[in-house]
Amino acid sequence: MSDNKFIISIGKTIAHLRKVHNLSQEDLAELSDTHRTYLSEVEGGKRNPTITVLKKMVDSFDISMSSFFKMVEEKND
Template sequence: MDIRIRLGQNVRALREARGWSQEDYADRAGIHRTYVSDIERGRRNPTITVVEKLAAPLGMSAGALLDGD
């Protein structure tokens, strides 16, 4: 599976498990809501810096977010 698709699926599942909207999550991560939407749909190829920003509010490492652990 394409890593962008896997990342998007992981982000969406973890965000929804916490009951956060895309806007809530984007605010916590310090990125724009539409960027979160694009990531969840596998339409963006985020930098490792952005992956770290996505992982931080979830309390996990960038690697774990990519792996889905």
């Protein structure tokens, strides 16, 4: 998988999980100590989230990082 496809898949997975958990971008941004515009760019595949911000986002969904990355891989299949 290319780097760009991987970043896009991360963003799509975050957006999917955010919607499943009935969170707005504003809600998730607040939970992960970031800005809504940053989150929007991550979800759109335009920004690569830092590992610390990604960890905070994933923690908000109450799943492990390994489960998150498994979902990312599955979205690309």
